[in-house]
Amino acid sequence: GMVNPCVVGFKADDLYQVVGGILRAGDRICIYSVGEENETTIIWENAYVQGVFDQSGNRIEAADEKTAAQRINIYLDKGSVEEFYSKLAAGTLRAVKVL
Numbered sequence: 001g002m003v004n005p006c007v008v009g010f011k012a013d014d015l016y017q018v019v020g021g022i023l024r025a026g027d028r029i030c031i032y033s034v035g036e037e038n039e040t041t042i043i044w045e046n047a048y049v050q051g052v053f054d055q056s057g058n059r060i061e062a063a064d065e066k067t068a069a070q071r072i073n074i075y076l077d078k079g080s081v082e083e084f085y086s087k088l089a090a091g092t093l094r095a096v097k098v099l
Helices: 078-090
Strands: 005-011 016-018 028-034 040-053 071-077 093-098
Touching (some): 005 078, 040 093, 071 078
Antiparallel strands (some): 028 040, 028 093
């Protein structure tokens, strides 16, 4: 349902508790924002993980169950990119893996 899909990237330490580094390409995540009084709001549902990379920037294959993802690329609509990076910079985003 995206009008202008694009790929956004972030480091695991930018998005608190990124599912313990177990994300792989093809996974889906929900991204929540935590407010000043610890109220939690879902911001993006079922964001598609486009690719994951280790600390050195090497792609992690889906079959690799041991290497922790340090850099993650996801698809978002272009209209959401500014909000995503603003909330990311504020440190209010959390990710949950959809099973």
